[in-house]
Amino acid sequence: MFKSNLPVYAIVELLMLLANIDQSIGSYKDHSIKDDEVKVKTTGGILYFPKNIIMQQFENPELVSADDLNDLINTFKPIR
16 A cells, blocks of 8 residues: 555545545546655546655544645646
């Protein structure tokens, strides 16, 4: 469940939370890591997550705030 020391399930959980806000995000397809940023590909487009938010979701999900989710959703680039 880990890809390059990141728990993939935490990414999927974040996507499920974001899909509650915007269903066009879609489902997890893949991700790639560059430095502290994670490019997440979904069936609906691409988002960019900081590694620390993914680890926070994995270790202490109750600490991921609505503001954090809004920041993540603002990186969404839909497939055209």
